[in-house]
Amino acid sequence: xxxxxxxxxxxxxxxxxxxxxxxxxxxxxxxxxxxxxxxxxxxxxxxxxxxxxxxxxxxxxxxxxxxxxxxxxxxxxxxxxxxxxxxxxxxxxxxxxxxxxxxxxxxxxxxxxxxxxxxxxxxxxxxxxxxxxxxxxxxxxxxxxxxxxxxxxxxxxxxxxxxxxxxxxxxxxxxxxxxxxxxxxxxxxxxxxxx
Numbered sequence: 001x002x003x004x005x006x007x008x009x010x011x012x013x014x015x016x017x018x019x020x021x022x023x024x025x026x027x028x029x030x031x032x033x034x035x036x037x038x039x040x041x042x043x044x045x046x047x048x049x050x051x052x053x054x055x056x057x058x059x060x061x062x063x064x065x066x067x068x069x070x071x072x073x074x075x076x077x078x079x080x081x082x083x084x085x086x087x088x089x090x091x092x093x094x095x096x097x098x099x100x101x102x103x104x105x106x107x108x109x110x111x112x113x114x115x116x117x118x119x120x121x122x123x124x125x126x127x128x129x130x131x132x133x134x135x136x137x138x139x140x141x142x143x144x145x146x147x148x149x150x151x152x153x154x155x156x157x158x159x160x161x162x163x164x165x166x167x168x169x170x171x172x173x174x175x176x177x178x179x180x181x182x183x184x185x186x187x188x189x190x191x192x193x194x195x
Contacts, residue, residue, distance in 0.1 A: 045086040045188045048159070050079050055164065060100075060116060061175050069174040071116065076165040084125075084188060085157040092151050092191040093125045093160070099136035099143035100182035102175075113138035113173035119166040120184045124158050126150035134182075138170040143182075151191045162186065 055077050062072050102114035115136035123129040128150030136143040162184065169175060 041087065043086075043088045043190070045091060045190075046084060047186060047188050048081040048083040050081055050162070052079050055079070057167070060180060070172055071167060071169045071175060074167045076163055078164075079162040081160040081162065081186070083157065084160045085155070086152070086188060087155050088190075089154050090151060090191050091125075091156075091189060093122050093130040093149040094146065094187045094189075095120055095122050095130040095132045095149075096144065096146040096185040096187075097132040097134050098183045099134035099140070100180040101136065101140040101143055102178045102180050104176065104178045105140070106176075108139050108176055111174060112176050113169045113171070114176050114178075115140045115143065115170060116175070116180055116182070117166075117168050117170070118164055118182070121163045121165075122149065122186055123161050123163070125156065125160060125188070126152045130186075133166070136170065138173055148191075160186070160188075 057074055057077075060071060062068050062070060097118070097120040099118070100116035104114070108114050115138060117134040117136055119131065119133040121129050121131045126149050130147050130149035132145040132147040134143060134145045164184070
């Protein structure tokens with residue numbers, strides 16, 4: 001009789017031991033968190049440093065021959081602005097050119113001029129370049145001209161080319177003596193949006 005009571009006790013003990021061997025779901029010793037990382041890139045346009053900061057044409061007139069005193073012939077002058085870029089779409093170039101005007105502001109006499117006009121063109125940005133031609137009067141009035149090029153539809157990195165050409169004097173008059181100065185200003189930035 002004693003064996004009958006012991007056998008069920010052993011069976012129950014074996015069952016209890018087997019139940020303890022099965023893993024029980026419960027709390028874990030790991031935890032996960034997440035941190036978002038973000039930033040911002042500003043819209044930026046940068047013109048490369050000009051390959052020449054100034055162009056000196058030297059003697060502007062012929063000093064002998066049939067055209068003595070009148071403007072000499074000059075070939076095109078080129079300046080490169082390497083590594084120019086805009087990191088966003090919808091940009092364009094604008095160019096503002098000021099004629100070369102004599103530093104002496106004295107009124108010119110008949111037959112003389114104190115202005116040298118030229119064409120300034122900036123290319124290699126959009127399909128249409130920016131081109132401005134000055135049209136100063138013989139006395140140096142209205143020396144400024146400006147123009148915009150086409151719109152660049154994507155971000156772009158390029159070597160821009162400034163070309164100065166077609167140097168002329170109003171009515172091909174004789175230039176007065178003295179120093180002459182002009183400027184070309186190139187602006188690279190967002191194109192104006194239509195209202």
